[in-house]
Amino acid sequence: MDRDQGLTDSVAQTLREAPVRTPFSRRVSAHLHRRPRLRLWALLTAPMFWLVVVYLASLAALLVTAFWSTDSFTSEIVRDWNLDNYRLIYESSVYRTIIVRTLAVALGVTAVCTVVAIPFAYYMAKVAGPREQKILVVAALMPLWVSYLIKGFSWRILVGENGVLDNTIGATPGFGTAAVVLTLSYLWLPYMVLPVYAGFERLPDSLLDASGDLGAKPSRTFWSVVLPAIFPSVVAGSIFTFSLSMGDYITVDIVGGSTQMLGNVVFDNQVYDLPFAAAMATVTVAIMVVYLRLVRRTGALENI
Amino acid sequence: MTLTRASAWRCAAVLTGIALVVTACETSADDEASGSDEAGDPAAAFEPPDLPMLEEIGAGEGxxxxxxxxxxxxxxxxxxxxxxxxxxxxxxxxxxxxxxxxxxxxxxxxxxxxxxxxxxxxxxxxxxxxxxxxxxxxxxxxxxxxxxxxxxxxxxxxxxxxxxxxxxxxxxxANVLMYNTQEVDPAPASWSVVFEDAEQQDGRVTAYDSPIYIADAAMYLMETEPDLGIENPYALDDDQLAAAVDLLKQQSESVGEYWADYTKEISAFKTGSSTVGTTWQIIANLAKADGAPVDVVLPEEGATGxxxxxxxxxxxxxxxxxxxxxxxxxxxxxxxxxxxxxxxxxxxxxxxxxxxxxxxxxxxxxxxEEYAEQIWYWTTPIEQCLDGRTDVTCTDYAAWTQAWTEIKG
CATH class of the missing domain: 3.40.190.10 (Periplasmic binding protein-like II)
Structure with a gap:
């Protein structure tokens, strides 16, 4: 009883004091309420700092550096403006080969992920019961709990000569481009499964029923109803699988044998010839810009 | 999600503005820093920055x-x-x-x-x-x-x-030659097992993944192609570098994987995915301790080191x-x-x-001392030929880096 009494007293006390001493936070919020512009600034400063200084400025520095060259002995950057780095990339066949190979790997990884993710996500969203569904979502996310390097080296053991694949099914792609596509597909699969799963979740069951009622066979339903509906999700997933594969160089190092990708060229040159590495890196940026423009043209981004 | 055309232009303008500011800052910083090295010719004018050395040792910093x-x-x-x-x-x-x-x-x-x-x-x-x-x-x-x-x-x-x-x-x-004693028979005595005869271990040859490895090929060419006139494997003119690159390109067809991380070479020799290639003595020791059937030899052509x-x-x-x-x-x-x-x-x-x-x-x-002088120690190749030639320009390390990318393809 006594305690209750005390509590009520203290609340009453606070209420009495309230109009006299406004808490600081309330004064700030009142101040902000009267000034919408200030409110906007306070809200946007941190994200704008991130976007402009950390992201755009470093991108700009990259673009600028690509037009410089290096001192051949000290490998210090010489700031004379020229197009030599880009000329070299354009004229030397080895860099064209590497760019095409990187593109092929990125597209291959995206294709493999799509083919695996669609049936998997369909089962998760439409067939599995609620309990099973939860387990499958966790299973799809599970690979993300393990370090990238551990997964990479596990695949090295899987595909290597006298490795797990070799000793069980008797065949292995060996170290090379095929192993790179396999490993990267495994690494990025969750990034494709999740958006596609979300896409299937949004697809009403009634549409599938209606398609069936109108006499469409399952394959026709898939091509004419399901695929158009989940296409934006597949495109969203492909942005991840494609861009992550474009920039990767560690997996290639681990399971790629003597294969090189764009990222390896950037890595190999970053000590001695930073401007050339920057020029090579802008190629990746350019490819991503083109890819994102194509994605936009499909209209998929508006539907995500 | 959609950018209107106008906002896209604004974005581009902001980006350009940042680029200009960054450039301006970097350029001015450079002007202040570059007092000591003005000469265009790097090695001849190689004047290290004037840094003090320690005069006396105090207590350790922990x-x-x-x-x-x-x-x-x-x-x-x-x-x-x-x-x-x-x-x-x-x-x-x-x-x-x-x-x-x-x-x-x-x-x-x-x-x-x-x-x-x-x-x-x-x-x-x-x-x-x-x-x-x-x-x-x-x-x-x-x-x-x-x-x-x-x-x-x-x-x-x-x-x-x-x-x-x-x-x-x-x-x-010296960088020595490691080989799998079960797969490579008889024991190699020459670097030719990783160059001209690399096909015998097709897909299982390995090499050090660094442009400096070009010197290994150049050193091999010193013995096998004396007409090229290579005097020092770190002083290669354009033709000599091209010859070394050709040899390494031919080698790369038989290379299973290159190694830079020494643990990767140990694991490759242990599983048998590599059977012959350049190594350091310590890698051979660790591989042997790990149970890999390997041995090393210092080939007759000599070695880089x-x-x-x-x-x-x-x-x-x-x-x-x-x-x-x-x-x-x-x-x-x-x-x-x-x-x-x-x-x-x-x-x-x-x-x-x-x-x-x-x-x-x-x-x-x-x-x-005499033996030590025969090893070609890793040295940075520069434009001024290290073998004393003055009538040609040699290829520098940047050129070697480009060449190395080209070799791996």
């Missing part, structure tokens, strides 16, 4: 960050019996953090961060570190064990510039500990342990009496 080749700073974690870091910590109170690098490129890049107190630099890194101001002159008077270093290792081009010493010689050795130097980081905050380490690693007892573990000739002349294997120094020709 901390030391080492940047080293694998096997140079062992604290018992690789093998409980191999430990010369813990006694150093006990004696000096300097707690060691060791970072292992795989290639000289990596060493230069990591030293530029200024986070390391000492580095074991090979000849293809040391001069660039000196030129870049990343390491400072070393006061050899503060390293008592320096007097016992073999005289032919002192004051050499890779550790001394204009008469100023930049480090303490550590030891030297390394002569390493311990250097002090210019921005080090633990210089006393750094000097204590320099003296520790150069002491006869420790130098003998390192040399035996890594498989190289020790730098300290008194180390030979202390090796566990009494024949170690004989095996590695320690103190054999």
């Amino acid at each position: 901390e030391l960050n080492i940047l080293s080749w694998a096997g140079y700073a062992e604290d018992g974690t690789t093998d409980p019996n191999v430990d010369w870091v813990s006694p150093f910590e006990d004696e000096t109170g300097c707690q060691v953090t060791n970072k292992v690098f795989n290639t000289s490129d990596e060493a230069v890049s990591l030293m530029q961060s200024g986070q390391y107190d000492v580095v074991s630099a090979s000849g293809d890194a040391s001069l660039r570190l000196i030129a870049g101001g990343d390491v400072e002159p070393v006061n050899t008077d503060l390293v008592p064990n320096y007097v016992d270093i073999w005289p032919f290792l002192k004051d050499r081009a890779w550790n001394t510039v204009n008469g100023v010493n930049y480090g303490i010689p550590h030891g030297w050795g 390394w002569s390493d130097t311990w250097m002090v980081g210019a921005e080090s905050e633990h210089k006393n500990c750094a000097y204590l380490w320099l003296d520790w690693i150069a002491s006869p007892d420790v130098n003998a342990q390192v040399a035996e573990w890594f498989g190289e000739a020790p730098g300290n002349s008194k180390a030979c009496d202390l090796t566990a294997d009494p024949d170690h120094c004989a095996t590695f020709h320690a103190g054999d």
Whole structure:
């Protein structure tokens, strides 16, 4: 009883004091309420700092550096403006080969992920019961709990000569481009499964029923109803699988044998010839810009 | 999600603005910094930045960050019996953090961060570190064990510039040929097993993944194609580099994978996915300990190799500990342990009496100046031909880096 009494007293006390001493936070919020512009600034400063200084400025520095060259002995950057780095990339066949190979790997990884993710996500969203569904979502996310390097080296053991694949099914792609596509597909699969799963979740069951009622066979339903509906999700997933594969160089190092990708060229040159590495890196940026423009043209981004 | 055309332009304008500001800042910073190196010709005008050296050793700072080749700073974690870091910590109170690098490129890049107190630099890194101001002159008077270093290792081009010493010689050795004793029969005696006869081990040949490996091919060509006129594998004109590149391209068709990380080479030889290729003695030792059926040989054409130097980081905050380490690693007892573990000739002349294997120094020709002169130590190729030719321009390391990318394809 006594305690209750005390509590009520203290609340009453606070209420009495309230109009006299406004808490600081309330004064700030009142101040902000009267000034919408200030409110906007306070809200946007941190994200704008991130976007402009950390992201755009470093991108700009990259673009600028690509037009410089290096001192051949000290490998210090010489700031004379020229197009030599880009000329070299354009004229030397080895860099064209590497760019095409990187593109092929990125597209291959995206294709493999799509083919695996669609049936998997369909089962998760439409067939599995609620309990099973939860387990499958966790299973799809599970690979993300393990370090990238551990997964990479596990695949090295899987595909290597006298490795797990070799000793069980008797065949292995060996170290090379095929192993790179396999490993990267495994690494990025969750990034494709999740958006596609979300896409299937949004697809009403009634549409599938209606398609069936109108006499469409399952394959026709898939091509004419399901695929158009989940296409934006597949495109969203492909942005991840494609861009992550474009920039990767560690997996290639681990399971790629003597294969090189764009990222390896950037890595190999970053000590001695930073401007050339920057020029090579802008190629990746350019490819991503083109890819994102194509994605936009499909209209998929508006539907995500 | 959609950008309107107008906002896209605004975005582009902002980006350009930032680019201009960044450029302006960087350019002005450069103007201030570049007082000392104005000449266009880098090696002839090679004037290292004027940095002070330590005058006297004070008490240790309690901390030391080492940047080293694998096997140079062992604290018992690789093998409980191999430990010369813990006694150093006990004696000096300097707690060691060791970072292992795989290639000289990596060493230069990591030293530029200024986070390391000492580095074991090979000849293809040391001069660039000196030129870049990343390491400072070393006061050899503060390293008592320096007097016992073999005289032919002192004051050499890779550790001394204009008469100023930049480090303490550590030891030297050759890049040897490792082969799988079950798959490669008879035992190879020539580098031809990885070049002209590489097809015999198709897909299982390995090579060191660094542009400096081009020198191995050039050295092989010195013997097999004397018409090319290669005098020094680090001084290649355009034609000579092209010949080396052709040889390496031919080799790459038989290469299963290149190695830079030494653990990768050990695992490849253990599983049999690599059966023959260049290596360091320590990798062979570790692979053997791991049960891989391997052996090494120094082929008849000779070998490229390394002569390493311990250097002090210019921005080090633990210089006393750094000097204590320099003296520790150069002491006869420790130098003998390192040399035996890594498989190289020790730098300290008194180390030979202390090796566990009494024949170690004989095996590695320690103190054999004539033999040491036959190894082509890693050196940075520069435009001025290192073999003394003045009528041609040689290919520099940037050209080698490009060539290396081209070789791997």
